[in-house]
């Protein structure tokens with residue numbers, strides 16, 4: 032049975048949800064200071080969250096030998112973007128040309144009519160609203176991580192792009208005439224914006240680049256699947272596979 036959490040739909044049992052609540056309580060009440068908590072995240076991170084990070088790490092390893100940016104469509108709190116800056120620091124610490132751009136309205140979903148219509152009651156207007164000033168907070172976080180990683184004095188040119196991608200993405204591309212894409216995450220759950228982003232970036236994707244969909248075959252969130260069928264299947268030469276660690280994540284590799 033599907034249940035609605037604060038920002039997500041879950042297939043977990045009541046017992047699992049209760050255990051999750053207890054884990055968050057244990058995190059909140061841990062006899063560790065903030066520095067110890069950060070260094071001991073393995074005490075608290077759930078297997079599902081760890082699986083997701085491992086999946087992103089697998090993806091990053093595949094693009095190390097490619098030129099091009101990492102684009103995160105529907106970044107929400109920005110975890111893919113921050114994770115990729117740190118994976119960059121691990122796998123290619125001296126490549127400061129790997130730019131990361133995180134896109135979101137930061138006001139959650141809006142105007143669920145027309146081609147962006149959500150066929151799901153769990154995704155209402157304003158769901159995933161990050162509150163005032165979050166884009167700046169994410170910029171700050173990215174800069175902090177860059178400052179901790181190798182070559183902090185060389186700016187990486189990462190960007191947090193705030194607004195509906197229908198407005199922001201064409202401008203982003205126009206301003207970067209040499210933009211190449213090595214890796215793009217699609218996690219907006221909606222057909223309209225996903226199709227739009229695909230149309231815009233496909234001409235900039237290098238051979239071997241990865242297009243990653245978080246919900247490609249979820250029946251209750253069909254938008255990404257519709258966009259894949261419309262824009263990629265039968266139109267673009269590619270391979271497709273599923274993540275080994277995070278089952279809902281599907282990876283399209285352009286040939």
Ligand SMILES: C[S@@+](CC[C@H](N)C(=O)[O-])C[C@H]1O[C@@H](n2cnc3c(N)ncnc32)[C@H](O)[C@@H]1O
Nearest residue numbers: 105106107135136139140159195196218219224
């Ligand atoms: C499922 S959440 C993303 C979760 C996030 N990728 C993560 O890793 O935790 C979907 C996000 O897509 C964003 N979004 C939906 N439509 C959008 C649009 N047209 N332009 C920009 N962002 C959009 C929402 O604001 C929301 O934050």
